[in-house]
Amino acid sequence: MLDVALLGTGGMMPLPNRFLTAFAVRQNGRILLIDCGEGTQVTQKMLGWGFKTVDVICLTHFHADHAAGIPGFLLSMANSDKGDPLTIIGPVGTEYIVKSLLVIAKDLPFEINFVELPYEKKTYHINQGGFSIGALPVSHGVPCFAYSVSLARIGKFNADAAKSLGLPVRFWGILQRGENVSYEGLEYTPDMVLGASRAGLKVTYCTDSRPIPSISDFAQNSDLFVCEGLYGDPALSAKAAEHRHMTYKEAANIAKRANVSEMWLTHYSPSVTNPKEFLGVARDIFPNTHTGFDRKTATLKFSEDE
Amino acid sequence: MLDVALLGTGGMMPLPNRFLTAFAVRQNGRILLIDCGEGTQVTQKMLGWGFKTVDVICLTHFHADHAAGIPGFLLSMANSDKGDPLTIIGPVGTEYIVKSLLVIAKDLPFEINFVELPYEKKTYHINQGGFSIGALPVSHGVPCFAYSVSLARIGKFNADAAKSLGLPVRFWGILQRGENVSYEGLEYTPDMVLGASRAGLKVTYCTDSRPIPSISDFAQNSDLFVCEGLYGDPALSAKAAEHRHMTYKEAANIAKRANVSEMWLTHYSPSVTNPKEFLGVARDIFPNTHTGFDRKTATLKFSEDE
Numbered sequence: 001m002l003d004v005a006l007l008g009t010g011g012m013m014p015l016p017n018r019f020l021t022a023f024a025v026r027q028n029g030r031i032l033l034i035d036c037g038e039g040t041q042v043t044q045k046m047l048g049w050g051f052k053t054v055d056v057i058c059l060t061h062f063h064a065d066h067a068a069g070i071p072g073f074l075l076s077m078a079n080s081d082k083g084d085p086l087t088i089i090g091p092v093g094t095e096y097i098v099k100s101l102l103v104i105a106k107d108l109p110f111e112i113n114f115v116e117l118p119y120e121k122k123t124y125h126i127n128q129g130g131f132s133i134g135a136l137p138v139s140h141g142v143p144c145f146a147y148s149v150s151l152a153r154i155g156k157f158n159a160d161a162a163k164s165l166g167l168p169v170r171f172w173g174i175l176q177r178g179e180n181v182s183y184e185g186l187e188y189t190p191d192m193v194l195g196a197s198r199a200g201l202k203v204t205y206c207t208d209s210r211p212i213p214s215i216s217d218f219a220q221n222s223d224l225f226v227c228e229g230l231y232g233d234p235a236l237s238a239k240a241a242e243h244r245h246m247t248y249k250e251a252a253n254i255a256k257r258a259n260v261s262e263m264w265l266t267h268y269s270p271s272v273t274n275p276k277e278f279l280g281v282a283r284d285i286f287p288n289t290h291t292g293f294d295r296k297t298a299t300l301k302f303s304e305d306e
Numbered sequence: 307m308l309d310v311a312l313l314g315t316g317g318m319m320p321l322p323n324r325f326l327t328a329f330a331v332r333q334n335g336r337i338l339l340i341d342c343g344e345g346t347q348v349t350q351k352m353l354g355w356g357f358k359t360v361d362v363i364c365l366t367h368f369h370a371d372h373a374a375g376i377p378g379f380l381l382s383m384a385n386s387d388k389g390d391p392l393t394i395i396g397p398v399g400t401e402y403i404v405k406s407l408l409v410i411a412k413d414l415p416f417e418i419n420f421v422e423l424p425y426e427k428k429t430y431h432i433n434q435g436g437f438s439i440g441a442l443p444v445s446h447g448v449p450c451f452a453y454s455v456s457l458a459r460i461g462k463f464n465a466d467a468a469k470s471l472g473l474p475v476r477f478w479g480i481l482q483r484g485e486n487v488s489y490e491g492l493e494y495t496p497d498m499v500l501g502a503s504r505a506g507l508k509v510t511y512c513t514d515s516r517p518i519p520s521i522s523d524f525a526q527n528s529d530l531f532v533c534e535g536l537y538g539d540p541a542l543s544a545k546a547a548e549h550r551h552m553t554y555k556e557a558a559n560i561a562k563r564a565n566v567s568e569m570w571l572t573h574y575s576p577s578v579t580n581p582k583e584f585l586g587v588a589r590d591i592f593p594n595t596h597t598g599f600d601r602k603t604a605t606l607k608f609s610e611d612e
Contacts, residue, residue: 014348038378064377064410071370072344100406104370
């Protein structure tokens with residue numbers, strides 16, 4: 001199970017009821033944040049997920065609307081008595097940028113580890129804080145990454161297979177958790193009692209970027225695809241391209257090619273006062289498109305049909 | 307005439323309806339900002355005073371709740387087509403701090419000039435952008451300044467004196483504006499037609515500090531004194547002292563000694579959910595105390611009885 005929350009859906013500048021870009025994923029009670037625009041600490045407080053269990057922050061890039069909330073957010077984490085380390089992942093330069101911002105937030109009571117991703121044509125797989133994270137370089141004029149969070153699901157437990165092994169029942173749960181068991185001189189492995197791996201969960205987050213083909217591959221089969229839609233109005237597509245952003249229509253084409261289950265739009269221009277106005281443009285291409293809004297949440301669950 | 311606006315009244319951490327510290331003074335359409343906590347660009351937008359005419363930003367000190375909004379605020383200024391220079395005044399180190407924060411807000415289309423104030427036992431008088439600014443070192447454990455903005459008022463125009471000079475009426479307005487006039491080989495100066503200087507306007511802003519005696523001198527006879535009241539509850543005075551802040555009661559004692567006309571409280575702890583709860587404690591000492599709130603505004607006018 002993955003809980004997700006859009007914390008802020010504003011691009012460039014915040015509006016009174018629209019915070020700047022941030023997205024949270026919660027897994028087993030621990031939180032991964034993607035981006036941290038100005039005001040993220042406020043909307044996180046309104047959401048009620050707390051600050052203490054934020055273990056990972058992924059930065060897409062270093063524009064202010066994605067990063068200016070870092071000092072305040074980290075101070076709120078400090079005030080929540082967070083003591084265990086925080087990992088910040090981002091493009092090369094992340095440590096320099098974050099440390100520059102922290103000139104006004106010194107003496108944090110937790111350690112910060114940095115993972116810097118070279119901006120090269122490759123996909124990264126990172127395991128941090130229990131999260132299985134993917135990172136894809138995208139096209140925004142500056143080094144910028146899309147991120148995914150995946151949760152694998154082991155195969156179905158086969159009680160008959162377990163019985164036939166002659167292994168006492170008290171060991172079954174260990175195998176079911178994916179660990180080996182040694183019993184009476186023999187080694188038992190999880191594959192002996194588990195069926196084939198089943199579809200897990202995957203959420204992909206992409207902003208800011210032009211619509212490049214690799215995004216569809218990266219987001220392939222996501223349960224949720226959160227994608228920027230700076231403008232809904234197709235008449236503004238040239239303007240979106242000029243600033244290395246994308247429109248609802250371009251986002252919908254990616255969602256369709258990626259065969260995702262659902263798409264949420266985010267990172268609206270301040271000029272988009274009613275995000276629903278051009279929703280139909282996206283739905284004509286990818287019907288299960290929804291407009292994101294601040295503190296829109298969902299719980300992604302494993303399918304029950306297996 | 308001076309317009310004033312409390313943009314944010316939160317200390318330490320913002321609340322959903324309480325932005326972090328910032329205060330604006332507007333004089334002849336130009337704006338001076340004191341502090342710029344996270345979210346200041348949003349509350350400034352809600353206030354409706356715009357960004358283009360902000361000429362001066364005074365920083366009291368470098369804690370995040372007073373400075374984290376700088377990158378976003380300056381980007382909003384850039385988006386408002388501001389082209390003329392901005393002056394940022396603050397303790398020594400201001401240029402380093404601001405430039406560190408601006409790693410995420412590069413290529414601003416206006417020049418920034420810095421005025422750095424050594425933290426010494428003296429009062430500074432600074433004229434910037436048409437504002438007459440005072441700065442006083444206060445006591446917060448780190449270099450920190452209180453600020454005042456004053457607007458002088460020239461003497462009353464004496465039409466009889468002007469007539470007796472034999473100067474044509476078309477020159478009277480020039481003298482009245484405080485400028486000299488040359489006419490038929492003679493030099494006329496404003497003092498020939500103006501009475502004694504009259505009381506001007508003064509607003510003083512003080513946060514964060516312990517209540518030291520120099521603040522009363524600095525704020526003397528202010529029309530408006532805006533002062534921190536981290537806690538209203540007198541039982542928390544030791545806690546306020548420990549963190550180098552002050553309570554409502556301590557602020558009221560300063561207001562009384564300073565003989566100000568009115569005091570607004572600001573910079574509340576997030577634990578102060580109802581700022582009015584202990585207002586009576588302050589009013590027992592200084593009756594014309596009022597609780598500040600986000601976007602509380604006032605227009606200070608010259609008295610009409612002179």
